[in-house]
Amino acid sequence: xxxxxxxxxxxxxxIGFSAAGFVARLPLSMVTIGIVTMxxxxxxxxxxxxxxxxxxxxxxxxxxxxxxxxxxxxGQSKVLIPATLATIVALIGLMLATRLNAPIxxxxxFAGLAGLEPSMMAMVRARWTEIYRDTPHLRTAFAFESVxxxxxxxxxxxxxxxxxxxxxxxxxxxxxxxxxxVGMALFVAQRATxxxxxxxxxxxxxxxxxxxxxxxxxxxxVALGAVFGTAEVTAVAFAEAQGNKAAxxxxxxxxxxxxxxxGLVFGALRLRLALTTQLLLAIGxxxxxxxxxxxxxxxxxxxxxxxxxGASISPTVIVAMALVERHAPxxxxxxxxxxxxxxxxxxxxxxxxxxxxxxxxxxxxxxxxVSVAGGFSALAIVVAGLCLLVEPRxxxxxxxxxxxxxxx
Numbered sequence: 001x002x003x004x005x006x007x008x009x010x011x012x013x014x015i016g017f018s019a020a021g022f023v024a025r026l027p028l029s030m031v032t033i034g035i036v037t038m039x040x041x042x043x044x045x046x047x048x049x050x051x052x053x054x055x056x057x058x059x060x061x062x063x064x065x066x067x068x069x070x071x072x073x074x075g076q077s078k079v080l081i082p083a084t085l086a087t088i089v090a091l092i093g094l095m096l097a098t099r100l101n102a103p104i105x106x107x108x109x110f111a112g113l114a115g116l117e118p119s120m121m122a123m124v125r126a127r128w129t130e131i132y133r134d135t136p137h138l139r140t141a142f143a144f145e146s147v148x149x150x151x152x153x154x155x156x157x158x159x160x161x162x163x164x165x166x167x168x169x170x171x172x173x174x175x176x177x178x179x180x181x182v183g184m185a186l187f188v189a190q191r192a193t194x195x196x197x198x199x200x201x202x203x204x205x206x207x208x209x210x211x212x213x214x215x216x217x218x219x220x221x222v223a224l225g226a227v228f229g230t231a232e233v234t235a236v237a238f239a240e241a242q243g244n245k246a247a248x249x250x251x252x253x254x255x256x257x258x259x260x261x262x263g264l265v266f267g268a269l270r271l272r273l274a275l276t277t278q279l280l281l282a283i284g285x286x287x288x289x290x291x292x293x294x295x296x297x298x299x300x301x302x303x304x305x306x307x308x309x310g311a312s313i314s315p316t317v318i319v320a321m322a323l324v325e326r327h328a329p330x331x332x333x334x335x336x337x338x339x340x341x342x343x344x345x346x347x348x349x350x351x352x353x354x355x356x357x358x359x360x361x362x363x364x365x366x367x368x369x370v371s372v373a374g375g376f377s378a379l380a381i382v383v384a385g386l387c388l389l390v391e392p393r394x395x396x397x398x399x400x401x402x403x404x405x406x407x408x
Contacts, residue, residue: 005140005267005268007137007140008137008141008144011131013190014128014131014193016186016190017193018144021120022148022151022183023183023187024183024186025120025149026152026176026180026183027180028152029157030159030172030173030175030176031056031160031173031176032053032057033156033161033172033252034176035049035052035056035094035111035173036050036233036236036352037160037161037172037236038095038098038164038170038172039052040236040240041164041169042101046356046360047356048104049233050233050353050356050357050359051356052107052111053111053233054229054349054350054352054353055108055111055115056112056115056349057229057345057348057349057352058115058346059112059113059114059115060342061344061346062115062342062346064119064345065207065209065342067079067083067116067119068118068335068338069207069208071335072332073197075194075196080118080123080184083118084118087113087114087117087180088180090110090111090114091176091177091180093106094114094173095173095174095177097110098170119337119342120184122338122341125145125321125337127194129195129330129333131193138325139267139318140268142318142321143264146313146314146318147260150263152256153252154257157232157248157253157256158249158250158252158253159172160173160175160176161245161248162249163175166246207332208335211336214324214328216385216388217320217324217340218340218342218343219381219385220283220320220378220381220382221343221346222343222347222350223381224374224375224378225343225344225350226351226370227370227371228347228348229347229348229350229352229355230355230367230371230374231252231306231351232252232352233356234359234368234370235306236248237359238251238302238364239299239302240364242299244299250299251299251302254304254306254307254310255307255310256313257307258306258309258310258313259313259314260314261311262311262313263314263315266314267314267318274390275319275322275323278315280383282316283378283379283382284379285312286309286312286379287375287376289305289308290372290374292308292309293372294365294369320340324336324337351371351374354370355367355368
């Protein structure tokens with residue numbers, strides 16, 4: 001039986017850019033949780049740690065799509081290099097501000113500036129799309145990258161939390177900064193697989209976020225991101241309350257492991273179900289698996305529950321990316337993917353901030369109520385917008401009216 005994952009790497013350069021993309025996106029899973037761990041250790045206040053981490057996540061969610069829009073217009077290498085340099089400077093400033101006990105507003109300032117970090121998830125997927133557009137291999141490539149994302153979220157939190165707890169508070173963010181610099185340099189150097197700049201159509205002045213399906217999926221990711229953001233902050237607080245703060249990294253790794261395994265299986269399947277049906281089933285599972293979080297009483301139980309909850313992550317992201325690729329024109333694809341992925345960043349920001357406040361006021365386990373709210377909000381969004389997410393029976397560049405016709 002042919003291995004679909006082996007097949008996608010037959011194209012020249014695919015191994016190189018995917019591997020470099022893995023290194024370059026490791027900081028995505030390290031910076032937010034690294035900030036939480038760094039500031040909770042250095043300042044001892046979870047509201048501050050969650051607030052600063054949320055500032056970074058929210059800033060990145062707003063800025064990254066604009067960077068991706070520039071990438072669609074000017075190419076990856078011309079935009080990624082200056083954006084990455086600015087991010088590195090901001091992260092160094094944040095670490096120095098923490099070390100030197102700078103005023104709180106300085107922490108928020110540098111966290112906001114660090115939001116210039118480009119969306120490597122979108123950059124890698126844009127390269128796969130250029131190679132395998134309109135072929136069955138593209139779904140497999142998206143599935144593979146979702147699995148890689150989960151590897152990132154398995155390895156990243158372990159590194160960020162472990163380094164900051166074992167060595168010094170700034171060690172996690174420092175490692176993320178180094179990995180960002182090295183990974184981005186390797187990625188940009190591979191020019192042969194860089195997507196060309198597609199001609200801008202008559203509607204090129206408009207943003208990809210004006211496309212109704214992109215709006216719905218991005219809003220869905222906001223709700224789902226709140227679940228993830230809450231898990232990061234609450235897992236750290238819960239582990240500390242249990243007397244083993246470093247174990248939070250293992251619980252979060254279990255969360256990612258559940259998604260990793262499911263993603264491998266899901267990506268190898270050739271399902272005949274409509275993409276909208278697949279999305280509805282995945283989100284239904286995500287909502288249902290937030291409920292057991294309310295009754296966790298030990299670190300072992302937390303790890304098991306998060307492992308089960310993680311089973312919905314990869315299928316959701318794989319299907320969401322496939323829907324964006326179907327609805328967004330090539331000249332807006334990178335931006336469209338980024339809006340969806342950074343929608344999750346907005347949710348993580350909201351989840352981190354709200355759960356951090358609840359933890360300070362009501363205790364560690366209270367943060368999981370935000371997970372439940374986020375999961376069922378995501379389900380409601382999918383149910384309400386399902387008709388508008390149906391794969392379009394139209395040309396790629398057609399507008400919202402075509403979508404409404406499909407729903408009629």
